[in-house]
Amino acid sequence: MLKVSELDVFYGASQALYNVSMQADIGKVTCVLGRNGVGKTTLMKALAGHQFAKNGDIIWQGDKINKVAADGRAKQGIAYVPQGRHIFSQLTVEENLKTAFSSLPKSQRFIDPEIYDLFPVLKQMLGRRGGDLSGGQQQQLAIARALLLRPKMLILDEPTEGIQPSIIKDIQKVIELLRDRGNMAIVLVEQYLDFAKALADEYIILERGRVVSAGDGEALNTSGDVERLLAI
Numbered sequence: 001m002l003k004v005s006e007l008d009v010f011y012g013a014s015q016a017l018y019n020v021s022m023q024a025d026i027g028k029v030t031c032v033l034g035r036n037g038v039g040k041t042t043l044m045k046a047l048a049g050h051q052f053a054k055n056g057d058i059i060w061q062g063d064k065i066n067k068v069a070a071d072g073r074a075k076q077g078i079a080y081v082p083q084g085r086h087i088f089s090q091l092t093v094e095e096n097l098k099t100a101f102s103s104l105p106k107s108q109r110f111i112d113p114e115i116y117d118l119f120p121v122l123k124q125m126l127g128r129r130g131g132d133l134s135g136g137q138q139q140q141l142a143i144a145r146a147l148l149l150r151p152k153m154l155i156l157d158e159p160t161e162g163i164q165p166s167i168i169k170d171i172q173k174v175i176e177l178l179r180d181r182g183n184m185a186i187v188l189v190e191q192y193l194d195f196a197k198a199l200a201d202e203y204i205i206l207e208r209g210r211v212v213s214a215g216d217g218e219a220l221n222t223s224g225d226v227e228r229l230l231a232i
């Protein structure tokens with residue numbers, strides 16, 4: 001389980017997160033919602049170890065990981081799929097997948113064939129360059145690469161951004177399947193409310209760096225607050 005308490009995060013002198021607390025349980029999807037620029041990506045970076053908190057605690061599986069860098073967190077089972085996917089456009093699909101190996105012990109440095117059950121398109125495209133894939137295929141590649149770490153927590157920052165509806169459905173099914181296995185916490189940043197509603201077991205909404213609403217996924221459908229807080 002992930003437990004975040006009273007997190008303050010700064011970029012230089014500018015504060016991006018104020019007193020943020022949240023929890024993400026194994027076997028659940030926790031959605032982080034909010035308009036542009038409210039701090040969602042900053043929170044994900046703080047969870048993944050790409051940005052450090054000035055104050056507050058990040059407790060993962062009972063250990064305080066505030067000071068652990070990103071590679072250390074990957075080794076502790078935290079996998080991060082950043083917004084914009086960050087795949088290597090000059091490397092092939094297979095080479096992109098293998099970049100995950102550096103965080104794995106030697107015995108686990110292989111591509112689990114299950115990856116191709118989840119994302120069949122990747123098998124057909126193993127020799128293609130990452131940059132030649134569609135946005136949706138790149139997103140699938142980025143998620144597959146993260147899954148090679150055999151994570152206990154998967155952080156997905158806006159996986160539907162700029163992606164065609166049929167692939168959004170495929171990604172939704174994969175997230176549901178991973179959740180239903182019950183051995184992974186999934187933290188999902190999402191602007192696309194229908195996708196969030198379909199997947200969220202729990203949610204938080206950020207506004208100007210603060211948590212302004214939180215609850216179980218059902219409340220996303222019933223609370224009028226949600227539409228108001230996410231309206232542009």
Ligand SMILES: Nc1ncnc2c1ncn2[C@@H]1O[C@H](COP(=O)(O)OP(=O)(O)OP(=O)(O)O)[C@@H](O)[C@H]1O
Pocket residue numbers: 011014016034035036037038039040041042043083
């Ligand atoms: N590297 C940075 N240096 C300085 N300020 C930053 C940096 N990255 C983000 N910020 C600022 O921190 C605040 C939160 O940004 P963040 O990217 O976390 O928001 P977000 O909710 O993820 O937005 P979006 O939905 O547009 O991705 C914004 O005011 C942004 O301008």
